[in-house]
Amino acid sequence: MxxxxxxxxxxxxxxxxxxxxxxxxxxxxxxxxxDARVWPQVDERITLYVMGLYGLDGLSARALQKYFYHRYGTTLKALMVEDGIDPHAFLDFAHDIDHSTIxxxxxxxxxxxxxxxxxxxxxxxxxxxxxxxxxxxxxxxxxxxxxxxxxxxxxxxxxxxxxxxxxxxxxxxxxxxxxxxxxxxxxxxxxxxxxxxxxxxxxxxxxxxxxxxxxxxxxxxxxxxxxxxxxxxxxxxxxxxxxxxx
Structure with missing residues (x-):
């Protein structure tokens, strides 16, 4: 409800x-x-990471990212399971954002x-x-x-x-x-x-x-x-x- x-x-x-x-x-x-615009930046960085990892265009990477999110709970968990990525490198990349909006x-x-x-x-x-x-x-x-x-x-x-x-x-x-x-x-x-x-x-x-x-x-x-x-x-x-x- x-x-x-x-x-x-x-x-x-x-x-x-x-x-x-x-x-x-x-x-x-x-x-x-x-309106602090923190999460949209992180979300976009995750999409960019997926694009670079798989050589995908933005729309395809976004779709794969959301599939991973719904199946595994987080994109990070999916990429660790599917490709064995370094989680620390992923987090550093995803959280490299502009904090001036906060x-x-x-x-x-x-x-x-x-x-x-x-x-x-x-x-x-x-x-x-x-x-x-x-x-x-x-x-x-x-x-x-x-x-x-x-x-x-x-x-x-x-x-x-x-x-x-x-x-x-x-x-x-x-x-x-x-x-x-x-x-x-x-x-x-x-x-x-x-x-x-x-x-x-x-x-x-x-x-x-x-x-x-x-x-x-x-x-x-x-x-x-x-x-x-x-x-x-x-x-x-x-x-x-x-x-x-x-």
Whole structure:
């Protein structure tokens, strides 16, 4: 079931935040808005990589890239399986983008800083990419660490082993954690593990992303939906998170 993107939505049986002591955020399309023009650049770089690897024209490379994405979850995983590429070289190429379009987000930075407890980034991208983007947003110093695709042994979300590796690496109790993520399917396993889940959707459709990636989906594994992360943290999370436990 779908609903039009709203500012905030909470399911009747949603897990709250009063018990949370670890706050986990996806990076791409979660911590920055679509007008930052980060993901379109990365997506284009991936297409260029596929063009060069297979000697294809742009349209053919794009079609193959999307086939890989739907079959394997990420183009990187597909290229590692199909051609045994060097994942580090791929990530360096894909994330070689212009960061000048990313603006300082003081509201988001203040909200994340005020969250009580640990803050971590969990991304299918590289650590370097996450750190550069978070630094431009002005939020990097608020995070304890980044768990990237290399730390996940190049197994991407939504694979269960990736979340388990993340939880084990950082000693996180999923029953005391919340995850903020922009793709609904990436919240299935975290919710099953006991995490409170928040789906972050764009306020208006992003033409550079596929429809399923930005749908505000009402499903049992999604506790909350927001189209404004900073406002959601400020109005829906912080007042509850600051309450002392009984």
């Amino acid at each position: 779908l609903l039009s993107p709203e500012t905030h939505f909470t399911t009747p049986d949603a897990r709250g935040f009063s018990h949370v002591d670890t706050w986990v955020f996806d990076l791409d399309n979660t911590l920055y808005p679509s 603006l300082l987000d003081e509201a988001l930075g203040t909200a994340i800083e005020q969250l009580p407890g640990r803050k971590l980034i969990l991304t299918n991208g590289s650590r370097r990419h996450a750190e550069r983007v978070a630094d431009k947003l002005g939020i990097l110093d608020h995070f304890e660490d980044v768990f990237d695709i290399a730390a996940a042994d190049f197994v991407p979300k939504p694979e269960r082993i990736t979340y388990e590796r993340f939880l084990d690496r950082h000693g996180v109790d999923p029953r005391r954690a919340a995850l903020f993520e922009d793709i609904a399917r990436n919240l299935v396993v975290p919710h099953d593990l006991g995490m409170a889940t928040v789906l972050v959707v764009p306020p208006t459709p992003d033409p550079f992303r596929e429809q399923f990636e930005q749908e505000a989906v009402k499903e049992p594994h999604i506790d909350h939906i927001t189209s404004d992360l900073a406002a959601f943290l400020r109005s829906c999370v912080l007042p509850v998170a600051r309450e002392p436990e009984a």
